[in-house]
Amino acid sequence: MRRSLEARLARFAKEKTAAERARRYEAAEHRQRLRAWVALAALLRRRLAPADRGAAFARVQERGAAAAAELAHVPDTARMRRADQKILDTGDVAGAAEDFMARLETTVARCRDSGTFDLDRAAPAELLARCLVRSIEA
Secondary structure (H helix, E strand, O other): OHHHHHHHHHHHHHHHHHHHHHHHHHHHHHHHHHHHHHHHHHHHHHHOOHHHOOHHHHHHHHHHHHHHHHHOOOOOOHHHHHHHHHHHHOOOOOOHHHHHHHHHHHHHHHHHHOOOOOOOOOOHHHHHHHHHHHHHHO
């Protein structure tokens, strides 16, 4: 009987620890996503030509402002960013950077080769690709 109770308590502690790790991972991932939106909005403000700004640009700016407002309520220090990165490095993200780069390269090629660019319906990645194409052409 005692062993059964100890086994259940150990299993409970293990489940609680796993749940806590998952919660910390999700929180770090959310903060990282917020930082990415803030950075993307700032990058597009600096690098996207005024002629390339439309409704899609405005949506990214709104999303970046909302992300910045949410981050303002978090003590987003360099220490926290390092801790978040350490937590995220433990996740199952094998090949995520390579996948992102491959998709971005495809989007850049499509943006470069296409004569049209819908400023109102462009995805954020397409706006980033537009910046890259403009900087390559310059």
